[in-house]
Amino acid sequence: MSVSSMTGFARREGGDETLTWTWEAKSVNGRGLEVRCRVPAGSEALEAKVRAAVPKACARGNVTVSLNMDRGDRGLRLQVNRHVLDQVIHLTRELREEIDAAPPRLDGLLAIRGVLETAEETEEEAIRKAREARLEADLTALLEDLVESRRLEGGRLKETAMAHLDHIAGLTAQARDCAAAQPEALRERLRRQVSDLLEAQAGLPEDRLAQEAALIASKADVREELDRLSAHDAAARELLEEGGAIGRRLDFLCQEFNREANTLCSKAQDVELTRIGLALKNAVEQLREQVQNIE
Known part of the structure; x- marks a missing residue:
């Protein structure tokens, strides 16, 4: 067996049709093994996998594993908030009785904050499971890279x-x-x-x-x-x-x-x-x- 340091760093990037992600792992000196994990909300299952995988790769050190996800504009669609739009139209009608003004244009209505909003498209279960499998594979590769960094x-x-x-x-x-x-x-x-x-x-x-x-x-x-x-x-x-x-x-x-x-x-x-x-x-x-x- 080779000698390993408690200091190391590794980074892995991945993605699919909807998301891109970046795994990072860094370790520094510690009396024992301490694992810290930072994942986006809704990814708690991945945190459990991190905490189970790190002790198999590292015996000592303070190890921090983080996951960042970026959806960008993929998987998003525009929709009209009907509740807000109805309120705007109602107020417009009330004000027209008091103020002589041209009726609002459609582009003006859509420009009002809260009328137009984005919503995530519903994902199929198969797509979600495939993504989780790729995230776990990247996590495994990340920890292998961290071990190699510590070994060097x-x-x-x-x-x-x-x-x-x-x-x-x-x-x-x-x-x-x-x-x-x-x-x-x-x-x-x-x-x-x-x-x-x-x-x-x-x-x-x-x-x-x-x-x-x-x-x-x-x-x-x-x-x-x-x-x-x-x-x-x-x-x-x-x-x-x-x-x-x-x-x-x-x-x-x-x-x-x-x-x-x-x-x-x-x-x-x-x-x-x-x-x-x-x-x-x-x-x-x-x-x-x-x-x-x-x-």
Whole structure:
């Protein structure tokens, strides 16, 4: 399976002898899946189909699907509103008794607002069902286009995420090579700290001295954090190759990356290791920004 983004857009246009329509779908980041649907009045059945179809296409994201319809002049006919026309004629006759004026012309009567109006022609059931079938087919194609749009964006996100993982792996290797992380450097630092401890606490019991030495050693050794960073790096790469709905798991791994980078900074005993730790935190944050776009 491929990696998909939660960001995408698709558009489909269609029509028949009476109507033209435009389907649009767009999706943005979201914690889960949220579907919004906007359809013209009278198309509630299509809204139900949208809400049933989107979860089959998308696992996460805020997805908005809208349908616009335009009838234009097709399927419309002109008709006279007899009720309004009768009122106009009646008033005309009353006024002619008070005002000497020529009788109204037909074009003048039809120009009065409300006299002439449009009405939709009655559609046959077969035509209506055929249109619904075409609208549903266009909806299916629309969601396929949306999925493809999210997949293309996901491919770019995967490349970017892999680049950030390469950077994190490189910084982890630098930390391993750093003299402060090497066993001999740790032993030398431990000897100095124990010597300082003995001078400061003369007559300290041997068991207490052993406890203090072990505590100093554990606080100085960052190899465990580096091993976990490497393990998280391998796990993240496996997820990216696996594809599918991996966004939540990658986000969790980013939290673990950040935890180890923070611990590395707190244990660092020299400027160089601290610099690497800070660079790691920055690289993890950049990775997390990309991961939050992944489905």
